[in-house]
Amino acid sequence: MGRGPLRIAATAVLGLSGCVALAACGDGNAVQGNREVAGGEAARGKAILTANTHGCGGCHTIPGIPNAHGTVGPPLHGMALRGYVAGRLPNDPGNLVRWISGPQEIDPRSAMPDTGITTAEAAHVAAYLYTLRDIPK
Amino acid sequence: MRTRALGAVLVKGGLVGGLAGCGGTQSALDPRGPAAATIADFSWILFAGAAVIFIGTMALAAYGVLLPDRTKGVPPIRFILWGGLVFPGVTLLVLTVATAMVGNAVDFRTHPEEPLRVTVVGNMFWWEVVYPDLPGGPLVTANELRIPVGRPVEVTVTTRDVIHSFWVPALHGKMDLIPGRMNRITLIASEPAILRGQCAEFCGEQHAWMALFVVALDPAEFDGWIARQQAVPEPPDPADEQLVRGRTAFLEAGCGTCHVIRGLAEGPYAAVGQLGPDLTHVGSRLSIGAGVLPNGVGPLAAWIAGVQDIKSGARMPSYSTLDGETLTALARYLESLK
Numbered sequence A: 001m002g003r004g005p006l007r008i009a010a011t012a013v014l015g016l017s018g019c020v021a022l023a024a025c026g027d028g029n030a031v032q033g034n035r036e037v038a039g040g041e042a043a044r045g046k047a048i049l050t051a052n053t054h055g056c057g058g059c060h061t062i063p064g065i066p067n068a069h070g071t072v073g074p075p076l077h078g079m080a081l082r083g084y085v086a087g088r089l090p091n092d093p094g095n096l097v098r099w100i101s102g103p104q105e106i107d108p109r110s111a112m113p114d115t116g117i118t119t120a121e122a123a124h125v126a127a128y129l130y131t132l133r134d135i136p137k
Numbered sequence B: 001m002r003t004r005a006l007g008a009v010l011v012k013g014g015l016v017g018g019l020a021g022c023g024g025t026q027s028a029l030d031p032r033g034p035a036a037a038t039i040a041d042f043s044w045i046l047f048a049g050a051a052v053i054f055i056g057t058m059a060l061a062a063y064g065v066l067l068p069d070r071t072k073g074v075p076p077i078r079f080i081l082w083g084g085l086v087f088p089g090v091t092l093l094v095l096t097v098a099t100a101m102v103g104n105a106v107d108f109r110t111h112p113e114e115p116l117r118v119t120v121v122g123n124m125f126w127w128e129v130v131y132p133d134l135p136g137g138p139l140v141t142a143n144e145l146r147i148p149v150g151r152p153v154e155v156t157v158t159t160r161d162v163i164h165s166f167w168v169p170a171l172h173g174k175m176d177l178i179p180g181r182m183n184r185i186t187l188i189a190s191e192p193a194i195l196r197g198q199c200a201e202f203c204g205e206q207h208a209w210m211a212l213f214v215v216a217l218d219p220a221e222f223d224g225w226i227a228r229q230q231a232v233p234e235p236p237d238p239a240d241e242q243l244v245r246g247r248t249a250f251l252e253a254g255c256g257t258c259h260v261i262r263g264l265a266e267g268p269y270a271a272v273g274q275l276g277p278d279l280t281h282v283g284s285r286l287s288i289g290a291g292v293l294p295n296g297v298g299p300l301a302a303w304i305a306g307v308q309d310i311k312s313g314a315r316m317p318s319y320s321t322l323d324g325e326t327l328t329a330l331a332r333y334l335e336s337l338k
C-alpha cells in the first residue's frame, strides 16, 4: 500500500521519457535544402490538384487530394524530403517546377506527358508538394 | 412565378438553408427550361401546402393538450369525418388533377415546332449520343448532348445493358432507360448553359461517375458544332511525328476494337469497335470518362494508362504496358481530335 505513490511516480517518469524519445524520432527525415518556391502558394496548388485539370491525380497518389489515387506514376508523398525529382534532377524548387511544367523536355521517354500546365500553376503545385513531409513507414 | 419568388425568399431567409447549395448546373431548383420551371413551381406549392398542414396539425395537437377543457365537448367523430376524410379527400383530389395538369404542361409532344431528334443509349458507365436524322447524315458522339436553345429536343432513351435513368434536373424530370424499350422525353432549354445530368438508376460500381453534360447553344452555334462534329478529322500533319506516332499507336494497341475514330476504318486495325465511346472528336469534349476527369493531354494519358485507378470497373483495361513515348503520343493525338 505504501509503495503505491512511488510506483505511480515511476510509471509517470517512464511514460514521459518514452514520449520524449518518440517525439525525437518523429522528425527523423530532415528536409535538406531550399523548399521555398518563388511565386508558389500551397493553397492554390492544392486547388489546382483538386480540380484535376491536368490529370495529375489520375497518375499519382497525392496525400491530401481527394480522388488522387493513381498508380501510373510514383506516389508524391514526402516530396519535401526526396533527394531527386523523378530520379533525374536534384530536388530543388527550380527543378521541381521544371519537371512539373515540362517533363518531356527533360526526358521524352518518360511516361509523364507535358500536360500544358503553366509555369505559374506549376509553382503553386510545387509549393503544395513541398508541404508533404510524411513518408509512410 | 410567385411561388418561385416565395421559394427564393425561403432559401434566402435561410429557412431551408440546407437547400441553398442546390443552385448551379445540376439542380431542379435552378431550372433552365420550361418543364423544369413548371416542376419547380409545383414543388414549391407542394412544399408550402405541406408546411401549412403540418403546422395546422401541430397547432391542433398543442391546443388539445394544453387546453383540454376547451376541446372536451367536441365529439371525436367530427374530427375523424372532417379532418380524416373530407379534408384529405378533397386535398388529394385537387392534387391528382393538378399533377395531371403539370404532367401535361411538361409534355412537349404536341409542340408545334418540329423537334430535333436524339437517341441516348445507356452503357455501363457512359452515354452514347446519336443524332439520327441530320441533313448531313447521322452523328454519333458520347457523354455530351449539345442542343439548340428554344427548340424542342425529343430524346429517345434506351440501353445496351442494364436499366439506367436519364436525368438532367435543370431541364426536366427523369426518364428510365429500359432494355428493349424506347422511352421518350422532350427537352427545351430556354437559355444557353452548360448543365450536368446524371444516371439516376443504380447500374453498377461506377454509377456515380455516369454523368452527362448538356450544352445548350444558340442555334447558329449549334449548327456550327454539328458541322465540325460531322467532319472527318484531318490526318495529322506528317511533320508532327508525335501525332503520327499517336495515330499509329491507337490502331496498333487495338483501341479500335472498342472505339470508332471516323477516317480510320481501313487496314488491319480498323477503328470500328462498338464497345466504347466514339472518339472521332474526343478532344472537343468537356470531360472524359463520363465526367470523371476534365479533358486535356494529362488527363487523357492518365486515363489510358490508369483507367482502372480512376474509374475502377469501367469496361476498358488500363494500358500501362505502353512505353512512355507512345503513351504521350497517343494522348496528344486524341487531344488533337477537336
Ligand SMILES: [Cu+2]
Binding pocket: B164, B165, B199, B200, B201, B202, B203, B204, B207, B208, B210
Ligand atoms: Cu447508373
